[in-house]
Amino acid sequence: MRCDWVHGYWVHWQWVRCEKGFGMSVNAWIVVGDQPAIGNLITVARSLGGDGTIAAVVAGPRAVAETVAASGVDRVVWCGTPDGSPAEASAPAVAEAVAADPPRVVLGGRNPGDRVLLGAAAAALHAAVLTGARSVTVGADTVTVVNAVYGDISDETVEISGPVALLLDGGSVPAASGAGVPIEEVTATPYGVKVLETIPSEFEEVDLNAAQRVIGVGRGLKAKEDLSLIEALAAALKAEIACSRPVAEGLNWMGKDRYIGSSGARISPQLYLAVGISGQLQHMVGVTGAETIVAINSDPNAAVFAQTDYGLVGDLYELVAEITSVLK
Amino acid sequence: MKIVVAYKWTSDPEEATVGADGVVNWSRARPGISTYDPVAIEVARGLAAATSAELIGVTVGAKGVGTPLAAKAALSRGLDRAVIVEDDSLKGAGQAELAAVVAAVVRRIGDVDLVITGDSSVDVAAKMVPTVLAGELGWPAVAEVTDVTGQPGALRVGRAVPGGAQVLEISGPAVLATSADATTPHVPGMKDLLAAGKKPVEHVDLAALDVPASSAVMTITGRARPARKERKHQLLDTSDPAEAAAELVKALREVGAL
Ligand SMILES: Cc1cc2nc3c(=O)[nH]c(=O)nc-3n(C[C@H](O)[C@H](O)[C@H](O)COP(=O)(O)OP(=O)(O)OC[C@H]3O[C@@H](n4cnc5c(N)ncnc54)[C@H](O)[C@@H]3O)c2cc1C
Ligand SMILES: Nc1ncnc2c1ncn2[C@@H]1O[C@H](COP(=O)(O)O)[C@@H](O)[C@H]1O
Numbered sequence: 260m261r262c263d264w265v266h267g268y269w270v271h272w273q274w275v276r277c278e279k280g281f282g283m284s285v286n287a288w289i290v291v292g293d294q295p296a297i298g299n300l301i302t303v304a305r306s307l308g309g310d311g312t313i314a315a316v317v318a319g320p321r322a323v324a325e326t327v328a329a330s331g332v333d334r335v336v337w338c339g340t341p342d343g344s345p346a347e348a349s350a351p352a353v354a355e356a357v358a359a360d361p362p363r364v365v366l367g368g369r370n371p372g373d374r375v376l377l378g379a380a381a382a383a384l385h386a387a388v389l390t391g392a393r394s395v396t397v398g399a400d401t402v403t404v405v406n407a408v409y410g411d412i413s414d415e416t417v418e419i420s421g422p423v424a425l426l427l428d429g430g431s432v433p434a435a436s437g438a439g440v441p442i443e444e445v446t447a448t449p450y451g452v453k454v455l456e457t458i459p460s461e462f463e464e465v466d467l468n469a470a471q472r473v474i475g476v477g478r479g480l481k482a483k484e485d486l487s488l489i490e491a492l493a494a495a496l497k498a499e500i501a502c503s504r505p506v507a508e509g510l511n512w513m514g515k516d517r518y519i520g521s522s523g524a525r526i527s528p529q530l531y532l533a534v535g536i537s538g539q540l541q542h543m544v545g546v547t548g549a550e551t552i553v554a555i556n557s558d559p560n561a562a563v564f565a566q567t568d569y570g571l572v573g574d575l576y577e578l579v580a581e582i583t584s585v586l587k
Numbered sequence: 588m589k590i591v592v593a594y595k596w597t598s599d600p601e602e603a604t605v606g607a608d609g610v611v612n613w614s615r616a617r618p619g620i621s622t623y624d625p626v627a628i629e630v631a632r633g634l635a636a637a638t639s640a641e642l643i644g645v646t647v648g649a650k651g652v653g654t655p656l657a658a659k660a661a662l663s664r665g666l667d668r669a670v671i672v673e674d675d676s677l678k679g680a681g682q683a684e685l686a687a688v689v690a691a692v693v694r695r696i697g698d699v700d701l702v703i704t705g706d707s708s709v710d711v712a713a714k715m716v717p718t719v720l721a722g723e724l725g726w727p728a729v730a731e732v733t734d735v736t737g738q739p740g741a742l743r744v745g746r747a748v749p750g751g752a753q754v755l756e757i758s759g760p761a762v763l764a765t766s767a768d769a770t771t772p773h774v775p776g777m778k779d780l781l782a783a784g785k786k787p788v789e790h791v792d793l794a795a796l797d798v799p800a801s802s803a804v805m806t807i808t809g810r811a812r813p814a815r816k817e818r819k820h821q822l823l824d825t826s827d828p829a830e831a832a833a834e835l836v837k838a839l840r841e842v843g844a845l
Contacts, residue, residue: 294749345753345755348727350722350728351725354722371730371731372730372748374714374715374718375721375727375728375730378715378717378719378721378728379718379721379728380722381715381718381719381722382683382723384802385683385799385800385801385802386683386801386802387681387683387801387805388681388683388713388715388719389681390711390712403808408611408711409600409603409611410601410712411813412603412605412812412813413611413811414811414813415809415810416807416808417807417808418805418807418808419803419804419805419806420803420804421801421802421804422803426713426714450761451727451757452729452755452757452758453758454754455754456753456754457748457752457753459750460751460752464749464750472844472845496845504767508767508768509768515749521712522707522712522714529843529844530845539601540600540601541601541712551844552818553835553839564820565820567820568818568819568842569819569821569822569835569839570822570823571822572822573828577828578832581831581832582832582835584829584832585835585836
């Protein structure tokens with residue numbers, strides 16, 4: 260079976276059946292916060308094989324637990340919704356549920372809330388924590404993970420005896436598969452954290468993974484108004500606009516879901532066009548899966564040119580306008 | 588009142604090289620305070636000043652994280668003192684192990700009201716040390732924190748969430764991971780560096796700490812340089828921008844990217 264669940268890499272799965280009667284009844288736990296974006300986690304949990312179950316513990320609203328219950332997992336535990344509290348407040352209930360039925364593997368997505376729940380579960384289990392898994396193989400006594408490290412410059416094969424917590428791309432909301440399993444409700448004293456106010460983002464949400472062509476804007480762009488130049492190119496290319504981290508965090512020209520890289524989105528489009536981006540490791544790791552990479556940068560020594568198919572050394576203002584007019 | 592800032596002393600993988608065997612060579616990389624941790628120190632400094640709290644820096648790691656130069660670099664950013672665990676058995680330690688040691692230091696310091704951390708470390712960027720640390724302490728953790736006001740015990744915490752922002756109130760001790768852009772840290776001046784030399788630094792033996800045993804043993808059994816797509820590395824002549832644009836569009840059509 261082949262399956263491409265992380266970083267756009269093709270991964271060969273080795274199916275290793277656990278021997279009958281081995282160890283624990285639960286194979287994998289999935290921790291879920293206030294969004295059921297766990298499609299990828301279910302795929303990974305399924306690929307582990309074994310005789311155990313896939314259980315999910317949900318610290319978000321009941322509706323999230325219902326979506327998860329219909330997603331094909333074997334068991335769902337719901338922590339209830341302590342009044343006005345964020346998912347993080349239910350970390351004790353999540354840790355208790357997982358520790359009560361200790362797994363070989365715990366999986367969580369990269370949302371801030373999910374990370375907190377995974378950390379709580381990992382601490383309760385005294386588990387190892389890995390965040391760059393490309394593949395996971397469950398053996399009789401050990402779990403073997405090929406783990407990308409240091410901005411994905413190296414892959415380490417790590418053999419773990421004992422429980423392991425994996426932080427992975429959560430993926431999309433899974434489609435309902437059948438009637439679903441009953442929801443077990445658990446209680447534990449939540450932490451004293453209350454939401455006083457929720458402020459919606461001024462930016463429209465985007466799914467960069469759905470785009471065939473993506474333009475990445477970097478600090479080479481001098482002003483927010485100049486984004487209109489990029490928008491014109493995006494329209495001509497039928498591309499989505501993304502950016503480097505400082506453009507979204509710091510300059511605040513775009514929403515955080517638009518930045519690409521080790522801490523942002525990892526995408527594999529047909530075309531990635533980096534405009535005014537220097538090409539630092541932490542950014543480029545997000546586009547290693549792109550079919551074709553083009554860079555426009557005024558600095559001939561910019562690191563980005565070592566990582567592209569086509570490079571244009573020059574002023575982005577001039578070149579972007581020219582490319583737009585050729586396409587029209 | 589005590590506020591702890593956890594900071595990491597490490598190198599940027601941008602400065603490392605990787606051999607064909609996947610072994611990472613750090614010899615040309617210069618260690619420093621992990622890129623986003625000065626943001627955490629700055630946020631913590633502001634809160635400590637507003638609440639008259641003591642601000643204690645904590646770092647744990649292999650030999651080198653506690654040299655006088657490293658300690659001074661952290662202290663000059665506004666810490667009152669530092670507690671450092673420097674032990675070569677922590678070389679290559681995973682996030683769970685590091686978090687367990689930091690938790691043990693926090694317990695040892697005692698009466699800590701709040702731990703503030705950076706967003707992610709420049710070398711591994713796991714974003715997991717603060718969350719496991721909170722689990723170890725039995726405290727709530729909140730990530731992507733943009734601002735903190737109020738008093739420990741009744742904290743007001745602003746944080747980014749997917750699709751917007753929230754204001755939280757936290758009634759007990761907590762671990763807060765600051766967002767990378769929570770604030771712009773100031774650059775320490777000569778005066779700060781001189782003052783840093785006089786601040787107390789406590790070195791704690793790893794063996795003297797109460798660190799719960801991990802249930803998991805990790806062994807690295809192999810390394811490889813990840814296979815990357817071959818790139819064409821074709822530089823187009825841009826002396827005439829219009830021609831360069833036309834050439835690019837033609838090339839992109841040929842490879843099916845358009
Ligand atoms: C732990 C950690 C995690 C990180 N995660 C990410 C991440 O996920 N994603 C990310 O993007 N970054 C990330 N970063 C930041 C990253 O290291 C870089 O700092 C960032 O990507 C640089 O953004 P940039 O290329 O837009 O800006 P710069 O590096 O400032 O580059 C701007 C470029 O624009 C060029 N330029 C200027 N004017 C023009 C012009 N008129 N025409 C053409 N070119 C021009 C310049 O030559 C320069 O190369 C992370 C950093 C750390 C420490
Ligand atoms: N060895 C360490 N000692 C102290 N604090 C650390 C250490 N490693 C990570 N941290 C803190 O945890 C944050 C996130 O690190 P990471 O989970 O490695 O991405 C960092 O920004 C630091 O504030």
